[in-house]
Amino acid sequence: MMIEKHEDHCLESCSNHSYMKKNWLGSIMFPFSALLQQSEFSDQMDVLHRAEIFKKNCKTAFPNRRIITTVFNDEGIQILVTRYIKALNPPQQLLDIFLHDSNATLDLIARFVSLIPFMPDTSDENDGLDIWMTSERCINLAIGNREEHAILLCNFFLYFGKEALVLLGTSVLEGHVAYVLTQEIDEYLLWNPSTGQCHKQLDPFCTLQSVDCLFNDKNVWFNIQHNNTPMAVHFDYSKEIFWRQLLPKNFQGTKAQSVQPEELIYSDTNKNMVEDLRNRIERTLKCKMMEWRPKYPTRWNRQCISILRQILPKLELGTGSFVASEKESEFERLLQFYWVTGFPIQMPYTDTQSIIDAVYQTGIHSSEFPQTEFALAVYIHPYPNNILSVWVYLASLARHQ
Template sequence: MIIEKHEDHSFKSCSGHSYIRKNWLGSIVFPFSALLQQSEFSGQIDVLERAQIFKKNCKALFPERRITTTVFNDEGIQILVTRYIKALNPPQQLLDIFLHDSNATLDLVARFVSLIPIMPDTLDENDGFDIWMTSERCISLAIGNKEEHAILLCNFFLYFGKKALVLLGTSMLEGHVAYVLTPETDEYLLWNPLTGQCHKQFDPFCPLQSVDCLFDGENVWFNIQQNNSPRAVYFDYSKESFWKQLLPKNYQGTKAQSIQPEEITYSDTNKSMVEDLKNRIERTLKYKIMEWRPKQPTRWNRQCTFILRQILPKLELGTGNFVSSEEESEFERLLQFYWVAGFPIQMPYTDVQSVIDAVYQTGIHSSEFPQTEFALAVYIHPYANNILSVWVYLASLARYQ
């Protein structure tokens, strides 16, 4: 601070003196972490801009193919899709069932993901404004869209040390789909996270129709091969003549941290609640079947119902013989007097009405054979976080004339 002092002793002369004094007015602190975060934020802005340009260029090459580079998280922040990929632990319950069979464990993990209810397409279509939840959020809410299912399954596979990527494409049955691609020793496997089914690349029964885009925790690749049918695609995404990649090799930009948690904490499902729900579904279905047959009497065959109740729990894990020797002999006695038609229905639990609708669509209640009897059994297999697998076995028994 400079202070000037003027002295005036006469009209003839005038003198002035300047003094410098230091006064503390305050300070501004710039933490190094803040400067670093600012640098990271600037780096992420550059990456997001690169992602938008990349997507535009890919669409110019193949307008019909799917390409997703950025989405919005549940806080409304735009981020790269790569930040959703990270190894995450499945429920311990799944790891303890097949301790010495890793392939069976992988199949069971895929089954668990398929039991998480799918978000309806009407809620998921938002004109390209994609909002994705973390895997932990998806499990805690017990719902997710197609991409969130694929990301969850991909993260579970990474937990086992497998190489896995999310694949975006189309299916002849489901329209836009997200699969998980796992490179094996001499082949590629395609996992449908909504059904838990695994297909080899050249499986003619695989419903996947096109392979458009891949991404993992490091990069995004767009398929620029002329034929994008899964049986014709060359999956080696390191070949730049087949795959166009978002981030070049040895990219020096800031690598963003995954938005996934370090691990997922699971909660146990109340087994008494599951038992109550099973009984309620069974009572409701019996009432509905009688309601759907207003002109015919509905008789229930207790012997067949008992057998079906023994079979259903074995179907969930697919272990052992589905029918024991005792149950088989019981069935043989039934077949001496009845023509039996029936099948099990399996579905993720969302609500009771969905189970009712699934049973109604079978049409098995509409049998007009005289003296028809019915058998109905319900089983619910509980997994962590109230994720339930519902089984309904419905059979009609027509007595031989």
């Protein structure tokens, strides 16, 4: 600020005297980007407010149906669920296995997602207050909740150009679930991320009990059909008579940027570590078998163990001829002398105790016939980012009399 001194030549008899001065105090600049961000923030707040009202209205109409419109990201910021949907690349290792069979590749990708361990279930009363990880963090940490699994699988399908959405509903066996809905030429398919299984809409073996809500990167749709069982639902979410949508058509609000990265980077799994783990699990299970049979000797049939070790790697990729002809002949010769009882167990790797519990629950160790022999084989198939598929084949053999 600049102040100038002026002499006053006004006579003492003057009763009034006034001055006008202009002083420069500085300047303030408002970048256009800041104004734009402020406008975008205002738009997002309007959308979040709309989402809250939309959810309340839907719950008022159908209190027992699930709907999630907003969640908190890992920075504690409330955002629309639509920002989690974006096409993302699966591991190249999976894409190279079935180069000329796209359906087999999709099945394998669904299986890969199912092998990522699940977080313990939390109360579903917190819908809308949950914290969701991005697909990148879900892969890197090798863990996720039901919705994060479904989002990851949906994003993988979008990478292939599929018309895919996340579906929220309930299951007979699993309670509240998140599936992936894909639209094919003449049908809709329902994918269960926890098992990797795909069901057609009219499949009676699908455990999905209700279809409550859909969302993709553009919108959220709430099912207002009286009958919300999968077989009866009209999945054409463009029809307002069946589905109530959060954002109106041709919505002019600013489209928020996705929270997902441009692409996913994967790390290789150490195969030596996997082999050490396999040996450790196999030794532990054999010791447990003897502990569970304190009154009887535990004899191992080496021939059967060798055959089972050849079978398990083929089961992982679901190839048709899972046993080579030579091994098949060996197994048939074995059946000429023994009654063989057993089956393979497959599960994602979380810890050794979970595998021990699964084997114990089969009850195969409880045979009281003193001449019973046993066969045990363990195989671990490594996927990127230390995601492991564990196979255990346990069998009991009783010699024919």
